[in-house]
Ligand SMILES: Nc1ncnc2c1ncn2[C@@H]1O[C@H](COP(=O)(O)OP(=O)(O)OP(=O)(O)O)[C@@H](O)[C@H]1O
Ligand SMILES: [Mg+2]
């Protein structure tokens with residue numbers, strides 16, 4: 001009740017974390033079931049949220065159902081804490097749950113994400129909440145929901161390899177680079193949401209709990225801590241993650257996922273950590289990259305302007 | 310002791326299927342032996358498709374039973390199996406060739422993947438081997454190797470039908486169901502496909518149940534046939550005997566009307 005009292009006038013009528021307690025209990029039951037059956041898509045009665053579906057209402061509902069006043073929330077979109085989507089979701093929870101927020105991966109108890117898993121290894125006790133647009137990995141080749149459910153129930157996953165076969169036939173290698181299908185705990189094939197396949201190995205045997213929420217499609221699924229997550233492949237075309245030719249231009253990190261940043265309209269560009277917190281952390285610790293400004297500390301936006309000058 | 314070859318592969322007993330009040334097929338019983346091709350003939354609406362779908366577990370019968378001899382020799386009631394077992398049977402030991410190839414193919418994936426799908430479904434995880442096997446089967450159905458990466462959308466009707474056949478045969482099934490396999494094709498294309506089918510069935514020692522309203526197809530492909538009218542079997546026997554010396558008045562009519570054409 002004290003949390004509710006702290007809300008602003010306009011949200012005073014809302015319950016803690018926006019959803020009413022009955023809805024949260026319903027979603028928590030779905031989450032518990034999802035944890036009990038790793039990789040299995042549990043239907044739930046998705047609610048209208050005060051934001052459009054494309055904005056991750058599934059993830060928001062999962063977060064709203066598990067968050068408590070003591071939690072520290074981090075929200076990332078494509079690895080960055082400062083994009084519109086991440087900023088609004090963070091602001092939303094500050095408003096409706098008055099929780100502490102952070103951009104530091106290691107300080108967060110709940111991390112809601114779209115399209116990335118943080119570079120820093122997640123810890124026991126942390127929860128990673130994914131925003132999922134399309135939860136069904138078989139839909140690409142089998143649009144009928146009745147049929148895909150049956151395929152999951154009977155472990156008929158040949159179709160997933162048909163998709164990978166097509167990739168190789170067309171491109172000479174498995175060209176799927178994001179939403180790369182995985183087998184969870186040796187049983188259910190799962191879509192890891194549109195994260196780059198670079199992040200797939202981080203899902204395997206993670207110390208953290210991973211929850212996936214699809215709002216429009218009304219599905220929740222989960223990977224409990226210490227669960228085997230294997231990326232599908234062929235014996236003669238084994239799964240491989242993306243590699244990058246150069247280190248991060250700002251912090252010099254190697255073996256991390258990089259985004260291309262356009263510097264000017266003359267074709268100038270650089271590759272920088274997609275995980276902004278990781279990059280800033282490294283720079284704060286004194287690491288430098290090829291295009292590091294002289295300042296000890298700067299965000300991507302500033303750097304772009306500096307180098308453009 | 311009887312050898313497996315001498316025991317029925319499939320046994321249908323007292324099978325009926327009603328659509329509400331309407332009869333789809335009624336009290337049908339017959340057996341099919343390993344390597345035998347059985348034709349089901351009859352006019353439109355006589356219940357051929359209903360019967361075929363009931364024995365291939367695509368449609369639940371109202372009454373009666375269908376048993377199948379598994380590879381271990383045991384006779385199993387198909388409708389007492391779990392759905393998982395049934396579906397495994399359908400994509401390994403059986404084939405189903407639809408009249409319309411679009412119903413039996415994945416039109417938006419390549420010919421190679423269409424043929425390879427069943428292999429991947431039973432756990433093949435080596436791309437090179439899948440491709441080699443697909444190439445082999447494409448050539449067996451007379452599709453040029455360099456079409457392996459084309460989608461069936463780019464194939465003619467006859468090619469699509471041949472691709473559908475290859476897709477079904479890749480796991481070495483023992484029984485193939487076909488519903489009007491030459492139905493939508495030009496006469497010349499039909500003849501070529503029939504030729505190919507006859508060769509494959511012979512070479513592979515396949516048992517097949519072929520639904521057709523075309524007695525010429527039955528004559529060319531089948532060893533034995535059953536004639537249906539209004540959902541019932543009116544005559545059954547060796548194909549040559551039924552066509553040359555029909556016993557039932559209805560069959561006599563059917564045969565004579567065909568001969569007049
Ligand atoms: N889904 C259905 N619902 C109701 N009646 C059906 C259905 N399918 C078939 N029937 C009826 O069952 C009878 C047998 O139909 P079926 O399709 O098995 O005949 P067929 O011999 O395959 O005919 P055709 O040669 O035209 O394909 C017909 O009277 C038909 O109208
Ligand atoms: Mg029919």
Ligand SMILES: [Zn+2]
Pocket residue numbers: 248249250251252253272273278279280282
């Ligand atoms: Zn960096």
